[in-house]
Amino acid sequence: MDLRLLTFLMEFVSSFISLLVGYYALKGYKEFSIKGLFFLYLGFIILGIGTFLRVFSATYFVILLRALEPAPHLRNLINLAGLIYTLTQLIAYSLFTATYILQAKALGERSLELGMVSAGLFPIYGLFFNPSLELIAIVMLGFITVHSFNNWILKRRSGSALVFLGFGFMFLSHLLFLFMIMEPVFLFFGQVTQLAGFLCLLAMLARVSRVHA
């Protein structure tokens, strides 16, 4: 199978899972007025739509048009699609970050201190690289991963472990995307890791749905 096709397929599955998690969060927000789920719903829906648009545009331009060397105007469009995708990712990660910050505030000062420590720790990564959108995503995902790890340590539940693994894999995938500049195959590894993250979230959804009377 064409490696690019496999990559698009993995992204498509990731976008579907993202929309599914977003839908579940929306259900919780609307039916039970769980305010904390609002940003989570928006984040996953935006992430899902962004990923789907990128898969769609990449599939259209690269696979359907067989544009191995796309014309300059097509290249610009592909770049624009990529930029929109990265921006949607950043918006989504900002919303996840907001969810954890608001939750930390609601839980009290101790959690907030932990949040501040992790927020202070991760921007250090930014000093080693040139600032770019990808790096902002890494910083935010680092913050989210630390918080989800903190939540797992406090709760010791399988659901929180799966959320931590999900965000952890997403964080790892963005690190791998950085190495893409040196070796394009890291894009593939990054996509595999990203899919693993979304599959963890899907497993979490399956677990929480198994409640009987």
Next chain:
Amino acid sequence: MPREHKEYRSKARIYVDILASIMKHGGKSRPTRILYGANLSHDRLMKHLGQLIELGLVEEQKQDDAVIYKLTGKGRAFLIEFIKMEKFAEAFGITI
């Protein structure tokens, strides 16, 4: 002197506490038992029970000259759905 922290309960959470209390007693219960289970005053319990009846989540029945409240199928489904959502939110560190 530190001020005592009073936990805020959302309307959905109060409904769930009432429904869970009825469920705990085999799906039907007297108001006094629900009152203790849901940690509500009598007036507030009656107000919420009225709303739950209107929503079709609970039904009122007379048994041996006493009023009992029974969980409907819709009420049971609501409770299960809430527990699922609570687990989902908890996985992300969100407390309801």
